[in-house]
Structure formats: C-alpha cells, structure tokens
Amino acid sequence: MDRKIKLIWDMHGQHAKGTSEHHAIHLNEFAERENVETMGVGTEDLTEMHSIAYMIVEEKDMITVRDALRPQRAEEAE
Incomplete structure (x- = not known):
C-alpha cells in the first residue's frame, strides 16, 4: 500500500x-x-x-500533482 502524502498550499493575510x-x-x-x-481535499x-x-x-x-500545482510543502498524511 502506498503512503499517503498531504500536499499543502499556505495562505497568509486577512483573506487567508x-x-x-x-483554492x-x-x-x-x-x-x-x-x-x-x-483521499481528501480541504482547508x-x-x-x-x-x-x-x-x-x-x-x-x-505525488510527483504529478507537485509538478503541476507546486505546493509549498508536503508531509506524510495520517
């Protein structure tokens, strides 16, 4: 079974x-x-x-999504 990776896009400021x-x-x-x-998309x-x-x-x-959408970071999902 493949590991699950959480790709993350950070938003900062009053409209984050x-x-x-x-997004x-x-x-x-x-x-x-x-x-x-x-396995999930959310905020x-x-x-x-x-x-x-x-x-x-x-x-x-992960590589397909990373290369197309360029998240700021990633971590192993639970």
Whole structure:
C-alpha cells in the first residue's frame, strides 16, 4: 500500500481563509480533470492570518500533482 502524502498550499493575510477555501475548489477540479484519486481535499485555519488548502494523494501520484500545482510543502498524511 502506498503512503499517503498531504500536499499543502499556505495562505497568509486577512483573506487567508477565503483564499484557501477557493483554492480547494480548484484542487478538486484538477483532481477530477486529471483523474487523480484523492483521499481528501480541504482547508485548515492555523491562525486568524494563516490558512492552508491541502490535497491528500497516494505517493505514486505525488510527483504529478507537485509538478503541476507546486505546493509549498508536503508531509506524510495520517
């Protein structure tokens, strides 16, 4: 079984929450268009001025998504 990788896009500033929510919509659209199976797409508010959008994919799909969408960072998903 492949590891699950959480690809993360950081949003900062007073509009971080709305920006991350909007970005998650585009992550879902990308996954559907490119037939990338996800284990989750969503957002998290880390502080009032820092939110993230994320996509969890199997390790085998990580390079495809990384090269196309250029996340700021990644970590192994739980």
